[in-house]
Amino acid sequence: MVYFFAVNPLIFVSNPASKMPFFINVILPLPLEKHFTYSVSRDEAQFLRPGMRVAVPFGKSKIYTGIVAEVHQEDPVIYEAKPIEQILDKNPVVTEGQLKLWRWIASYYMCTEGEVLRAAIPSAFLLESETIVQLLKGAEVRDEDLTDDEFLLFEALQRQSSMKINEIVQLLDKKTVLPVINSLVEKKVVVVNQEIYEQYKPKVERYVKLHERFSEETAMHELLDELGRAPKQREVIFTLFGMSAKGKVKISELAKKSGASAAVIKALIEKGILTELKVETSRFNRDLEEVTGRVELNEHQRTALQEIHNAFKTQDVCLLHGITSSGKTEIYVELIEEAISKGKQVLYLLPEIALTAQLIARLQNYFGQKVLIYHSKYSVNERVEVYQNVLRNSENARIVIGVRSSIFLPFHDLGLIIVDEEHESTFKQYDPAPRYHARDVAVVLGKMQKAKVLLGSATPSLESYFNADHSKYTLVNLDRRFGNVLLPEIQIVDIKEKHRKKRMTGHFSDRLLEEIRETLDNNEQVILFQNRRGFSPILECNTCGHSPQCPNCDVSLTYHSHNNQLRCHYCGYHMAMQQKCMACGSDELSTKGFGTEQVETELKALFPNHKIGRMDQDTTRGKYGYEKIIEAFESGEVHILVGTQMVTKGLDFRNVRLVGIMNADTLLNFPDFRAHERSFQLMLQVAGRAGRTQKRGLVLIQTYNPHHQIVQQVSTNSYLEMYKEQLEDRRNYKYPPFYRLIRISLKGRDYSRVNEGADWLATSLKNTFRENVLGPEFPPVARIRNEYYKNILIKIPQRQSLSKTKDLLGRVLQSFKAIGAYRGVKTVINVDPY
Numbered sequence: 001m002v003y004f005f006a007v008n009p010l011i012f013v014s015n016p017a018s019k020m021p022f023f024i025n026v027i028l029p030l031p032l033e034k035h036f037t038y039s040v041s042r043d044e045a046q047f048l049r050p051g052m053r054v055a056v057p058f059g060k061s062k063i064y065t066g067i068v069a070e071v072h073q074e075d076p077v078i079y080e081a082k083p084i085e086q087i088l089d090k091n092p093v094v095t096e097g098q099l100k101l102w103r104w105i106a107s108y109y110m111c112t113e114g115e116v117l118r119a120a121i122p123s124a125f126l127l128e129s130e131t132i133v134q135l136l137k138g139a140e141v142r143d144e145d146l147t148d149d150e151f152l153l154f155e156a157l158q159r160q161s162s163m164k165i166n167e168i169v170q171l172l173d174k175k176t177v178l179p180v181i182n183s184l185v186e187k188k189v190v191v192v193n194q195e196i197y198e199q200y201k202p203k204v205e206r207y208v209k210l211h212e213r214f215s216e217e218t219a220m221h222e223l224l225d226e227l228g229r230a231p232k233q234r235e236v237i238f239t240l241f242g243m244s245a246k247g248k249v250k251i252s253e254l255a256k257k258s259g260a261s262a263a264v265i266k267a268l269i270e271k272g273i274l275t276e277l278k279v280e281t282s283r284f285n286r287d288l289e290e291v292t293g294r295v296e297l298n299e300h301q302r303t304a305l306q307e308i309h310n311a312f313k314t315q316d317v318c319l320l321h322g323i324t325s326s327g328k329t330e331i332y333v334e335l336i337e338e339a340i341s342k343g344k345q346v347l348y349l350l351p352e353i354a355l356t357a358q359l360i361a362r363l364q365n366y367f368g369q370k371v372l373i374y375h376s377k378y379s380v381n382e383r384v385e386v387y388q389n390v391l392r393n394s395e396n397a398r399i400v401i402g403v404r405s406s407i408f409l410p411f412h413d414l415g416l417i418i419v420d421e422e423h424e425s426t427f428k429q430y431d432p433a434p435r436y437h438a439r440d441v442a443v444v445l446g447k448m449q450k451a452k453v454l455l456g457s458a459t460p461s462l463e464s465y466f467n468a469d470h471s472k473y474t475l476v477n478l479d480r481r482f483g484n485v486l487l488p489e490i491q492i493v494d495i496k497e498k499h500r501k502k503r504m505t506g507h508f509s510d511r512l513l514e515e516i517r518e519t520l521d522n523n524e525q526v527i528l529f530q531n532r533r534g535f536s537p538i539l540e541c542n543t544c545g546h547s548p549q550c551p552n553c554d555v556s557l558t559y560h561s562h563n564n565q566l567r568c569h570y571c572g573y574h575m576a577m578q579q580k581c582m583a584c585g586s587d588e589l590s591t592k593g594f595g596t597e598q599v600e601t602e603l604k605a606l607f608p609n610h611k612i613g614r615m616d617q618d619t620t621r622g623k624y625g626y627e628k629i630i631e632a633f634e635s636g637e638v639h640i641l642v643g644t645q646m647v648t649k650g651l652d653f654r655n656v657r658l659v660g661i662m663n664a665d666t667l668l669n670f671p672d673f674r675a676h677e678r679s680f681q682l683m684l685q686v687a688g689r690a691g692r693t694q695k696r697g698l699v700l701i702q703t704y705n706p707h708h709q710i711v712q713q714v715s716t717n718s719y720l721e722m723y724k725e726q727l728e729d730r731r732n733y734k735y736p737p738f739y740r741l742i743r744i745s746l747k748g749r750d751y752s753r754v755n756e757g758a759d760w761l762a763t764s765l766k767n768t769f770r771e772n773v774l775g776p777e778f779p780p781v782a783r784i785r786n787e788y789y790k791n792i793l794i795k796i797p798q799r800q801s802l803s804k805t806k807d808l809l810g811r812v813l814q815s816f817k818a819i820g821a822y823r824g825v826k827t828v829i830n831v832d833p834y
């Protein structure tokens with residue numbers, strides 16, 4: 001698609017303005033406040049359209065790929081516009097709609113369009129002088145398919161593993177090499193800026209079944225007669241019949257059982273006697289029959305669906321508050337079906353794909369080839385492919401399931417956006433800019449594309465529920481579990497009292513142990529939730545109180561028993577576990593707090609005959625680490641699963657009777673205004689993993705504060721009560737949804753400059769915003785990788801104009817940056833921080 005080509009001079013029609021020079025404004029993938037202007041020829045101006053890529057010089061000797069934002073005739077005056085290097089596209093690769101969304105994001109989240117551009121399109125689209133080009137592993141190409149330049153580069157890359165653009169310029173002895181590279185990327189010969197991603201590949205299994213025309217007995221007899229002369233094939237059919245009369249069987253198993261070679265089975269497929277089916281099992285051994293067919297909605301689901309339809313007649317956004325296991329997914333499926341039958345595209349946003357493999361398998365089973373997945377672990381090439389498919393509006397891009405960055409794809413005609421688990425904080429990008437919230441951008445994108453937006457959650461965010469409460473969104477409730485399965489019973493265990501009565505074994509109360517035993521005795525499974533990884537976060541000296549600190553960050557190191565190390569969770573610094581206190585030499589060291597690893601170790605001692613699995617960032621890092629653990633748990637090989645928040649997310653296991661929350665207090669005491677809301681969401685989500693089938697599940701919450709209102713509200717499943725109470729706090733303490741927040745973080749290597757700079761900035765802001773400026777304050781971890789941090793928070797009341805506030809903040813920041821003493825202090829702005 002991307003070639004350089006001569007601009008046809010015939011398309012140009014001269015007009016009076018043509019005496020004036022022509023310019024284009026270009027968005028460069030750099031944090032520049034404004035578009036950069038370049039000069040173009042008349043012909044180029046005629047040809048160029050917003051959204052096309054151009055290669056342009058920038059700085060002393062650099063070449064960047066930028067996106068045309070505008071073609072015009074206004075001289076920039078302040079600087080002399082340089083000519084472009086060349087045009088890279090025949091057609092725009094960025095749509096007008098995207099450009100509009102970028103502008104909105106840049107303005108709302110106070111960043112530059114260049115930063116949005118970087119996040120929005122695959123890096124392979126943005127070749128620049130520093131780009132590294134490599135041969136694609138296993139690339140197949142015929143010489144005659146390559147131009148001379150392409151061939152030269154192809155050959156050179158076989159000799160040296162990678163080349164920079166500048167080296168390629170020398171090799172080809174021409175200035176304009178980007179089209180050659182772009183073309184080789186398109187032809188799947190080279191890759192650029194390849195990052196080392198683990199590729200996400202669903203596992204495909206091949207099945208066969210007997211063709212339907214043999215379902216009648218006579219046809220079957222005729223077939224067997226016919227195969228009389230092919231005894232091996234006949235044997236296969238007999239074996240297949242023995243395994244499953246009508247359903248499908250795995251080819252590998254059929255071959256094994258019948259002793260037939262793959263060729264024999266292949267012959268039967270070619271004759272049309274057997275039908276081959278490829279099934280993406282997504283590494284889960286869920287009974288396939290169950291997920292293939294469409295299901296019929298029950299009456300509660302039908303009512304909810306009807307309410308959503310009604311809502312969409314008058315409103316653009318609808319919040320589906322459906323308790324865990326109420327069957328929200330089936331409602332989504334219906335809505336998706338309707339949207340695509342109208343020829344529209346659908347975007348289905350998820351917090352994290354790796355955590356929802358089960359759900360993807362379900363959607364792929366319904367919609368097959370129409371589903372595209374946009375995964376955070378996709379390689380550069382996979383990203384390009386998804387992007388191109390959406391851009392071309394191809395048949396296999398009707399439904400895009402993706403993580404937050406998929407809101408940047410070049411949709412043409414979105415009819416529906418679903419934001420599943422809309423309360424999840426992973427929808428917010430923390431670093432780098434744009435620091436956007438994908439749910440909120442989805443609502444804006446929906447408006448721009450005239451698409452309906454459905455937010456779904458069992459535990460909606462306060463913001464969304466507030467919007468529904470105030471008629472900005474429509475609220476639809478689904479408060480029955482599918483199949484009338486009861487919500488689990490939730491009981492609170494007071495571990496302060498248990499400690500006093502000496503009824504604790506390590507971190508387990510007698511009550512929890514008793515229930516684990518009973519569950520295991522009944523061949524059922526247990527999930528234990530502890531919101532910390534590692535063994536026991538902090539090592540402390542009993543004599544002098546010292547605990548080993550990270551030399552680069554202001555945090556204590558955490559103990560990891562499997563490699564006997566002390567590690568920093570912020571920068572990765574690590575050292576061997578200490579036997580003696582580094583400060584006073586005492587050997588009386590003890591550990592404070594506890595993590596998943598310690599829970600696992602204690603369990604192993606308590607239940608030596610049971611298999612225990614652990615799911616946290618440490619155990620899911622490897623290839624398919626996550627899938628392996630889930631698979632082992634789902635197949636029943638693992639009996640107890642211990643994990644961090646990861647175990648709370650949308651998993652649907654059948655045999656879990658008991659969920660234990662090891663300690664609710666670490667959640668509740670987190671220093672953040674959302675801590676209570678989050679604790680409620682986490683606990684209720686993890687509780688939702690228990691008893692998803694007929695037998696009622698049990699959840700035990702261990703806590704030192706059994707009367708804490710959040711623990712109580714979780715135990716009685718009182719979302720509304722939690723909502724009202726939290727809302728009252730938010731109103732009193734001036735937090736969202738009543739006030740908007742903008743956080744300004746200052747960071748730098750020089751402690752006193754950061755400190756003084758923060759004071760200066762806060763004072764300037766207080767001149768205008770008065771008591772609505774908080775800080776400056778050191779965050780809980782005030783030094784990371786040897787940079788000091790200090791935060792200022794601006795609270796914006798509803799009646800105060802957001803855009804004016806931002807303008808003012810922008811101006812204050814500009815003055816700040818002009819002060820020499822504060823050079824080296826960086827400012828990071830986070831609008832709606834999470």
Ligand code: ADP
Pocket residue numbers: 295296297298301322323324325326327328329330482652
């Ligand atoms: P939620 O997303 O609301 O937690 P799910 O959509 O995962 O709930 O549904 C819970 C379980 O109930 C799933 O195993 C799903 O297959 C099943 N289920 C939901 N609705 C139906 C239906 N109408 N017919 C058959 N099974 C259903």
Ligand code: ZN
Pocket residue numbers: 541542543544545546581582583584585586
């Ligand atoms: Zn000591």
Ligand code: ZN
Pocket residue numbers: 550551552553568569570571572573785
């Ligand atoms: Zn560190």
